[in-house]
């Protein structure tokens with residue numbers, strides 16, 4: 465059977481070749497250290513698990529949840545925004561529960577994108593922005609994130625014919641994969657752009673809480689007028705080590721939240737209520753657990769950046785996310801470098817072109833593995849490739 469056009473159009477899985485190599489190396493008994501996957505390695509904090517267990521025993525939670533989420537959970541999200549950013553949200557109309565933010569990032573496209581429509585998509589970027597666009601029949605217009613612009617999109621470089629046709633603009637700060645930050649001023653510019661061209665902004669704030677050395681990431685919704693032009697996605701996945709639980713939210717512009725909720729009510733039946741109650745425990749509970757995790761990532765970050773710099777890189781230490789985005793040395797492509805590091809050092813790094821064409825020339829290291837293993841990975845890389853040049 466011929467697959468549907470929307471599936472056929474999906475780009476091939478870019479990590480397939482690396483996965484094959486990993487399988488081969490493992491078969492040979494090679495000890496592989498993966499610095500590839502952006503998935504927290506530590507457990508979910510106990511108080512959140514305890515709440516899940518308690519709520520899982522309540523039969524009221526065994527039935528279909530509301531597809532837009534428990535009002536209590538949406539109130540907790542609103543309270544979190546108020547406390548964290550000073551942003552007021554109406555939990556009834558401006559917040560929707562998501563089964564992980566990836567779900568909403570993909571589904572928002574089905575609310576606004578007709579075949580042939582354009583979305584503004586950052587490159588390099590989280591693959592779901594472009595894939596969600598394609599699945600809805602839209603065309604991603606790539607906004608290159610370049611080092612010389614601090615990995616922020618150059619809004620003025622977007623041709624006005626494109627901007628006029630665009631439906632959604634995806635942005636993501638603190639950024640995966642580059643670790644870049646955005647200021648409130650940048651968000652003000654985005655609001656002005658969105659108003660001028662009637663574009664809906666979808667800000668992905670998945671790493672807003674994974675920050676170091678006193679840096680606090682702003683919310684897009686703090687920018688004046690942001691709630692008139694867009695929404696913000698966030699999730700409990702990264703701050704509370706809950707990637708497997710599938711719980712997040714979208715918040716902001718009411719008609720967009722309503723449309724997403726309407727779509728969801730026709731597609732899925734919402735997040736398990738016990739998980740939403742556990743999420744409330746996370747959002748409203750002691751945030752000390754988040755600080756502790758950030759300290760763990762900061763230590764790992766320092767090991768990676770200091771280690772690479774000793775080999776010839778000149779990287780700055782990112783103030784947020786658990787990623788290090790680094791250029792490949794002279795003479796390598798992204799894929800070629802990842803392959804050499806895997807073959808000679810048994811270490812997996814992610815080639816930058818996996819995040820889009822403008823990621824070529826870079827690789828990403830994820831900090832979701834214990835420090836001792838990171839130290840070992842760097843020792844092996846040093847031994848395998850020695851000093852590098854750019």
Ligand SMILES: *Cc1c(COP(=O)(O)O)cnc(C)c1O
Nearest residue numbers: 564565566590640670699701712
């Ligand atoms: C991890 C991640 C997400 C979301 O994850 P969920 O588990 O689906 O909430 C969203 N955006 C980016 C950029 C991420 O790295």
